[in-house]
Amino acid sequence: MFTGIVEQIGTVLEYHNYDDSESGGKGVSVTITDASQVLGDCHIGDSIAINGICLTVTEFNENTFKVGISPETIKRTNVASWTKGSKVNLERAVSQDVRFGGHYVQGHVDTVATIVSKEPEGNSIIFGFKLRDSEYNKFIVEKGFICIDGTSLTIIKVDHNEAFFISMIKHTQENVVMPLKSIGDEVNIEVDLTGKIIEKQVTLALENQIELKSSPFTQMIERIVEEKVENYMKNQK
Known part of the structure; x- marks a missing residue:
């Protein structure tokens, strides 16, 4: 379980389509660096959300960790677009003493959405999105929760074309990866579990x-x- 409050922005160090090492499990693996903040209490087998995807740590040191990627994850998410140098949001699974500043997030990505607009509004940015899989549109509710690339956000509007919009304040802009993305880029979407x-x-x-x-x-x-x-x-x- 996660909160959708990003702890740190990490960097993709390696993406292997086939990793035959013991920690790679003879499958797809990703190694993330610039991650010291989320590794201070890490153990093998712990869950860390990378861009909203709950993944299992198979190897780590003080600044870097590796996770395995299943075929289901590749199908559901934008993980296949990650390359060396890609910036990603990181959040550890919650502990008993964590306060929920965001909302309950499973780290189970439902689908991806494409950024269709990006407009400044004061010191905020209004992002617009369109889901790849329309069956999830019924869970997109104005003023409802949504998790985008692991960030807990509030939907401010849904239009007649089923595009939906969020407003990102300056503080969030400085602590997540979405402002680095452009129109046409994909993001991971987890709709609110309650719906x-x-x-x-x-x-x-x-x-x-x-x-x-x-x-x-x-x-x-x-x-x-x-x-x-x-x-x-x-x-x-």
Whole structure:
């Protein structure tokens, strides 16, 4: 679990499509440097969010750490676009004494979005985004939470084209990587978990009501259908 409050900006040191070392696991691995702030209490197997992706530390020293990347992560995120020198947001998994300044973030990226606009507003920047996978648009709610590249942000507007917008204050600009990105670049998106839980519970409740013929929901639907049929038959006379 994370908070979406970035602790440090790190730098991609190495990206290996096939790492046959013991810590590489014969798969894709990424090594991050400039990371001393998040490594002071690190252990092998710890979780660190890199641009919002919860990844497992397989090797580390005082300033650098390595993580393995699964095929599912490559499919869901923008990790394949990382190259040596890329700047990334870093956050350690929360401990019991962490105050939640952001919101509950799993580090399980749902999809990516493309930056479609970037406009100054006073000392803030208004960023606009469009999701790659439209099925997640239903979780994008004005004034709701969203995690973008591991940063907890508030959606300020959703337009008729399903683009959504956030306002980034000066302090955040100075402590995350998004201001370094340009229109057309991709970012990792984790929608608010609360919306997904509510959708699942409502869907299950409706399915259970539909399957049970004596349920209030089924009886209501039957009554509505009967009334519609009755009115139709009257109008045909």
